[in-house]
Amino acid sequence: MSTLFLIGMHEIEKSETIARKEDLFDRIVELQDLDSLMINLYKDRVSPFPNAHNFETGVSLVLYDPSKLQLPVRQLDVLFKRFFPSFNISAIDPTHEENLQPLKSIGRENSICGNRITRINHWMYHHHDDTSDGFTKANFGTNNENTLPTQACQANIYTLLLHLNYSKAQHLQKASVPRLIRNIEFMSFLSEPIEKLSQDKSYYWNILSTWKFCALSLSTQELIWCGFTLIKKLSKDANVLIADNKLLLLLFTLESSYHQVNKFHNFRHAIDVMQATWQLCTYLLPDNPVHTLLLCMAAIGHDVGHPGTNNQLLCNCESEVAESFKNVSILENFHRELFQQLLSDHWPQLLAISKKQFDFISEAILATDMALHSKYEDRITREKPMKQITLISLIIKAADISNVTRPLSISARWAYLITLEFGDCALLESFHKDHRPEQDCFGDSYKNIDTAEEDLDSIQNMLTSVTNADDIIKEHPYIPNGQIFFINTFAEVFFKALSQKFPNLKFLSENVEANKEYWMKHTNKKQK
Ligand SMILES: Nc1ncnc2c1ncn2[C@@H]1O[C@@H]2COP(=O)(O)O[C@H]2[C@H]1O
Incomplete structure (x- = not known):
């Protein structure tokens, strides 16, 4: 449009x-x-x-x-x-x-x-x-x-x-915020959450405070509100204060730095990971409000600018972005770089604290690269005593893939969205069979791309009206296979080890097992 x-x-x-x-x-x-x-x-x-x-x-x-x-x-x-x-x-x-x-x-x-x-x-x-x-x-x-x-x-x-x-x-x-932006009252764009709060003033606290948190049912305004509510509280706890309007500008800028059109890697995922990170911090960093604030901020920024694809696709086609990061943790470096700049623009005091503490936010974002997964998995059992930096990395990693540990009805919807995003990656790869990735936009025409019309309406429909796993897999029968693969390859061992190391996280492992059991019962045998 x-x-x-x-x-x-x-x-x-x-x-x-x-x-x-x-x-x-x-x-x-x-x-x-x-x-x-x-x-x-x-x-x-x-x-x-x-x-x-x-x-x-x-x-x-x-x-x-x-x-x-x-x-x-x-x-x-x-x-x-x-x-x-x-x-x-x-x-x-x-x-x-x-x-x-x-x-x-x-x-x-x-x-x-x-x-x-x-x-x-x-x-x-x-x-x-x-x-x-x-x-x-x-x-x-x-x-x-x-x-x-x-x-x-x-x-x-x-x-x-x-x-x-x-x-x-x-x-x-190092420019200051221009008058055109500085004069805006950002709260005025959040009428929907403000209206809900007038009926129930603890509404957002109640939804944020449980592992049943479902970012999928929230509008963009509500997602921003959840970020605002939590970060405001954590900044008070950590005594790193920021004015309400400045915090809102930071969150609106972040939201506009994520791609709303992505199925999975969007601001909704960022707020989901922020909430999971916070919940995990309440167990693992109960007496460290500064680290909790830094880590929750890292979580909101950890995928900023994500294109909804992966490092492999950037590497394969020798993109300039891949080369600027020497093909190492390309997207994670990209997110880290963007987010640091955003913080230096909007909350320099927090960035300074992060830099003093072993470049906290950068390390946390880099730890989300799944290429490092087994390295971190090993550290759960081998590193004794566990270093603070390892603990922080493990928290944000766990939060990043925590969708498989949410209750089934929520987990299934995240599974649906990531499956659609993977589908787009496959379409992009097949697009490259007929076109050079860097094909001149104005010179050549694109062939055979009619199959990729927008599908946001059907996603909206799925998110709002379909909430149970049975209905989701009726439409997409291969989701169980993908979930079993992901759980077997990455999530099961990781969350089990984490739960053994920190017994109060046992619920994570139990939820993965319960979800896996459901997916196993619904495996699609026809898929190779
Ligand atoms: N439910 C899921 N099913 C399959 N893959 C997942 C799921 N959740 C997360 N992932 C993968 O785990 C990755 C974590 O890092 P990314 O966010 O870059 O990309 C994510 C996906 O590739």
Whole structure:
């Protein structure tokens, strides 16, 4: 879905612009000023799922006369990259005909990001070549100037590399929060949770305080609220205070840095892992409020910018992102880098504390790489006494894969979502049989991609109306096999060892066993 925002335009200017472009956009929104634009972007982004105006499935443009609104379009573009990193949105000054060039490619761009496979392909292997805005490649600090296997293109579509490079460049700039963002009252976008709280003021505490926590039934507004409620409390306990509006801005920016369109690796997963991390900390770090706060923050940021694929796919196609991290823990390094920048922008005091404590948040995020799983599994039994850094790594690792330890009805829904995401990875691989990953967006056309239409409506349906495992596997009979494989290969031994080491975590192992028993009874024998 794409939007054309027209800001502060007179009737004549408007009719000329709209007459030429109307059919290229799904909607045209007219606003008086840029403050109203910001409010619209946040409101749209936290609309109920499946959210047509998430700014990821289409390209949106903002047209305004910079001399009237006193903000150069370049600066607005930088603001978009900083506060809405996953959005495909850019600003244009329509007062000069030549600036309207991007409108010519909007149809093609919309079709790339309206299809989930070409969209992911673009995120992973392309690089928006926008060196005229002051963020040159030299500034970005990527270490491979001579080899650029990632396709440089002019499409206004999110890419991992652009996200990473803007984040690095921002680090060099150390800019303060601009007035346009600073003046916003973020609580005003959270009417849904506030309304629920007026009926029951402990509603969110009650759902957060149990292992039956189900992030899947929460809206984006509620997910942000859960993050806010928990982090606010933990920051008080740890005496590392942050003002409410600043914490909310941090959470809104984080939400806009995750891809809402991903099935599994999205902000919902981040909040799920945060809650699991906190629950585990109450058992394993009961007297350490600072570590609990740091670890819960690491959990919210641990997958930021995740493309919904995996390290192997980045490695196989020699993406530039893979090369910038020398093919080691690529995505985890990517998340770590982005999240550090986000913290340095929004909560530098917390980042300083993290750095003092063995670079706590970085280590925690890196520990979530499943390539290190057996190394950590060994440490549970072998490392005596267990080091604090190992304990912290084990907590976030356990939380990251804790969906298999949740009650069956919740676990089955996570299983469904990860299975769909794996399905998209398989489609991406088969897409690569016919296309080079870095294929020119505007030159060649994509063949055989009709099979990858958006499926967010059916996911929404599944999440809201189907809650029991029997119904899920009726539609997707191979989920049990995948779950048995994951439990046998990773989860069973890990949670068993953890439960033996820390007996009060026995419930984790028991739940994995109960879920496994269910999946075993429903194995699909036809699958190879
Ligand atoms: N229920 C599940 N079924 C299968 N794989 C899973 C499940 N939960 C987590 N995983 C995998 O475990 C990985 C943990 O790291 P990632 O989040 O990168 O990606 C995750 C998935 O690949």
